[in-house]
Amino acid sequence: MKKTVKLISLFLCIVLALGGLSACGKTTEPVTKPAVETDPIEKAAPAVETKVFRLGHVVADGSAPDIGDKKFAELLEEYSGGSMKVEIYSSGTLGQNRELMEMLQTGALDFTHPTASVISGFIDEAKILDLPYLFSSKEQAEYVLTGEIGQSILDALQSVNIVGLGWYSQGWRNTTANVEIHTPADFAGIKIRTQDNAMHLDAFNAMGASAIPMAFSEVYSGLQQHTIDAQENPYTNIYLNGYYEVQDYVIETQHVYDCIGFMMSKVTFDKLTAEEQEIIRKAAAEACAFEREYVFEKDAESKQAIIDSGKCAIVELTDEERDAFREAIQSVYDKYADVVGAENLAKIMAMK
Secondary structure (H helix, E strand, C coil), rough: CHHHHHHHHHHHHHHHHHHHHHCCHHHHHHCCCCCCCCCCCCCCCEEEECEEEECCCCCCCCCCCHHHHHHHHHHHHHHHHEEEEEEECCCCCCCCCCHHHHHHHHCCEEEEEEEEHHHHHHCCCHHHHHHCCCCCCCCHHHHCCCCHHHHHHHHHHHCCCCCEEEEEEEEEEEECCCCCCCCHHHCCCCEEEEECCHHHHCCCCHHHCCCECCCCCHHHHHHHCCCCEEEEEEEEHHHHCHHHHHEEEEEEEEEEEEEEEEEHHHHCCCCCCHHHHHHHHHHHHHHHHHHHHHHHHHHHHHHHHHHHHCCCECCCCCCCHHHHHHHCCCCHHHHHHHHCCCHHHHHHCCCC
C-alpha cells in the first residue's frame, strides 16, 4: 500500500514538474500583419481628354503652307503632351477661302490660312498687304509682318470673331503666260486670272491687261481651255498645280509678297483654358517662322523643277523692269491710299 502511494506521489510530481517547465517556458506571440484593403476592381487613372481640331485650306498637299500646317500639328501635339491634335484638310476639301473663313466665324472649323486678299474682304486693315509692289525685298516684308503693322492686322480679326495667330507666306507672286512679258505694254489684251481683289484687278487693268477673277480650283482648266491667257501665283503653286504644263513662260514679276494669315476660330479659342491658348499661340508662332523660311527653299526647288521639265521658260526681270511696272500702277496707289491707311502706307514706303 505504501508502495502504491509513493508511486502516485512520484507521478504527480513529474506531472507538476512538467507543467511548471511548460509555464515557465518562453512563448512566441504570433505576428499579426495589418489587413490590406484590396479592391477586386483596380481603379484606373482618369483618361486625359484629347481635343482634335480641324484645319482646312485650299492649296495643294505638300505646298509650303501645308508643310507649315504639319509643323504646327507636330508642335501642338508635343507641347500639349498629346492632349491637342490637328487634322488637316487640303486642296479645298472643306471649301474655298471665303467659305473657310466664314466657317471659322461660326466655329464650324477651327483653323485656316487665307491670303491677305481674302482677309481684306473681312477687315479693311488687311487691304494694305494687297498693294502690288508694296515690298521691295523679303527682309522688308518680314519686318512689317512680324512688327507693329502685322500684329495690328491680326488683332483686327477679333472684330469678326477670328483670332489671328501669325503670318505664313507663299513667297513672291509671279506671272505665267504664253508670251514673254518685259514691260507693262506687253500685258495689253492678255486675259489674266487674278484673285477676286479690287487692287489686283485694277493693277493689271492699269497695265492694259484684262483681269478676270476666278476660283483657284478653276485656273488649270481655264488655261487649258483658253478661257484665260495667263495667271499669277507663287512658284510652289505654279509647279504643284501644273500651270507650267499649259503655259510657255514664267515671268518673275514679283508683284506681290503673298502674305497668308494663320488664324483660329474665336468660338473654339474661347472654349480653351488659358494654358491651352498659350500653347496654341506658341506652336503657331514657331510654325509660322518655320514656314516663311521653308517657302523660299520650296520656291527654289519648284523653279528648278520647272526648268528641268523643259516645258516652260523662265523670264527673270531686272530691277529696272520691275520699277517700270511699279510706275505703271501709280494710279492704284493714288486710288487706295486712304482705304489701306495712309499712315501705315507712308511708314512702309519710307522703309524702301
